[in-house]
Amino acid sequence: MDFRHTMKGRRALSTVAITTGLLLTVAGCGGGGSGKSDKGSSSSSSSATKSNGGMTQSKAPESTAAPLAEVKGSGLVLTVTSAKRDGGGFVTVEGTVTNNTSALWVAAEWLGDERELARNGGSIAGASLIDQKGKKKYLILRDTSGRCLCTQFTGGVRQGATADWFAQFPAPPADTTNVDFQVGSMPPASIQISGGE
Numbered sequence: 001m002d003f004r005h006t007m008k009g010r011r012a013l014s015t016v017a018i019t020t021g022l023l024l025t026v027a028g029c030g031g032g033g034s035g036k037s038d039k040g041s042s043s044s045s046s047s048a049t050k051s052n053g054g055m056t057q058s059k060a061p062e063s064t065a066a067p068l069a070e071v072k073g074s075g076l077v078l079t080v081t082s083a084k085r086d087g088g089g090f091v092t093v094e095g096t097v098t099n100n101t102s103a104l105w106v107a108a109e110w111l112g113d114e115r116e117l118a119r120n121g122g123s124i125a126g127a128s129l130i131d132q133k134g135k136k137k138y139l140i141l142r143d144t145s146g147r148c149l150c151t152q153f154t155g156g157v158r159q160g161a162t163a164d165w166f167a168q169f170p171a172p173p174a175d176t177t178n179v180d181f182q183v184g185s186m187p188p189a190s191i192q193i194s195g196g197e
Contacts, residue, residue, distance in 0.1 A: 067095070069181065069189035074109075075101035078186050083179075085195040090141060091129065091169045093181060093191070097153075098162040106156040109184040123152040124165050127183035131172045138169045138179075 068080045077098040085091050099105040111126050125148035129138040141149040151165035172179060172193070180188040 068191040071187045073186045083193045094166045099157040104156045130180040
């Protein structure tokens with residue numbers, strides 16, 4: 001009988017040791033010790049949006065790729081970081097705007113001439129893509145309520161701050177890859193559309 005109790009005790013001890021070893025192995029694998037997961041978490045936190053007193057601000061995305069275009073005007077720096085053609089028949093243009101003026105910037109002149117000012121206030125709704133080759137101008141897409149498919153700078157952009165933006169346009173013909181991005185009184189930014197349908 002003592003022999004049976006000893007064997008049961010040894011089995012239980014072996015089971016506990018194996019279980020503990022497996023738990024430590026799993027914990028070690030999920031600890032985020034690899035360089036890839038650290039980079040992913042730091043880049044996602046660096047482009048996180050901050051809210052301060054109702055004003056939405058975001059840091060400029062840390063990217064090693066050179067921007068497609070950068071233009072300056074009226075104390076602002078407009079950077080276009082990507083212009084991608086999507087399968088749904090539209091182009092998504094993304095970038096940042098940095099406010100180098102001496103006051104809060106509310107994107108008033110970026111609205112454009114439209115009826116839906118109340119729905120699109122403080123946005124990049126007045127932007128357009130100009131296809132010089134095809135002699136066409138593409139305006140930002142709107143939803144059924146008239147809201148632009150673009151960024152609204154809620155609360156404005158503080159002096160010295162940078163905010164991310166995006167805008168979606170109807171896609172030019174597939175053979176059109178070079179267009180000018182235009183908004184407000186900013187100089188046109190010549191960009192190249194990537195991707196395909």
